[in-house]
């Protein structure tokens with residue numbers, strides 16, 4: 001199907017989006033500079049004993065499973081005439097910090113499709129409970145060694161390569177962190193939506209806490225229109241040594257109560273670096289989301 005023919009039938013209101021990407025860069029650059037200052041301040045302090053050398057080798061892994069309770073075969077859904085997984089992969093290819101990109105899947109149809117557009121594929125077992133586990137299994141099957149693994153969510157076809165590079169550089173610049181992730185501004189209407197995860201950071205950009213509730217909480221019990229609340233985005237990168245122990249860490253009380261995996265990292269005393277980016281989350285969770293993202297891409301002339 002020709003993408004443009006799909007577009008021409010949809011709304012013609014063209015809102016400009018070009019400004020958002022330059023803001024994204026500004027935020028990222030700011031955070032990287034802050035990160036560098038910290039790296040210098042702490043020196044090469046190690047987190048797993050011994051002096052740690054610069055983590056230079058980076059692999060991007062796109063975990064993709066066929067079975068999904070809400071959306072069967074999601075990675076293969078067509079978005080303006082291209083499979084979603086291909087769109088995510090093409091965006092990831094534009095990131096400059098990745099030495100290698102692979103799709104990790106348990107499904108032969110997905111593997112075949114990915115090989116078809118030129119992606120490297122690693123088969124992982126169906127028993128992987130989540131993307132992190134799938135990344136870990138894929139990491140173990142790769143021929144080369146990597147220092148950093150970026151977990152690129154397959155259901156974010158509009159992920160900006162600058163965000164991928166941003167989380168990688170943030171982790172590289174913070175030798176005492178084992179994990180890095182990204183946040184963006186929280187929209188006031190999402191303040192009390194438990195599916196939108198909020199985050200608070202310290203003044204050096206390390207995560208303090210994540211919650212499904214609104215944090216910080218204003219004593220008026222309302223959203224403070226002047227406070228810069230942060231929304232957590234799905235992308236994350238890990239130190240590859242840490243990724244091996246992450247799935248084995250026992251569940252922790254706050255993690256279980258909030259049902260937020262990343263809290264296990266903080267509760268065990270590890271450090272997590274957070275970058276702020278300008279990004280509108282367009283995750284695909286349901287078939288209805290596909291229509292929404294297609295009309296948005298048409299509006300913005302993205303194809």
Ligand SMILES: *[C@@H]1O[C@H](CO)[C@@H](O)[C@H](O)[C@H]1NC(C)=O
Nearest residue numbers: 218219220222223224225226
């Ligand atoms: C709470 O929010 C209001 C605006 O709604 C703001 O003026 C105030 O400074 C915030 N903090 C406290 C402690 O009230």
Ligand SMILES: *[C@@H]1O[C@H](CO)[C@@H](O)[C@H](O)[C@H]1NC(C)=O
Nearest residue numbers: 129130132133246247248261
């Ligand atoms: C993934 O699942 C494993 C096994 O159930 C669990 O130990 C781990 O904490 C989970 N990790 C994430 C990120 O959900």
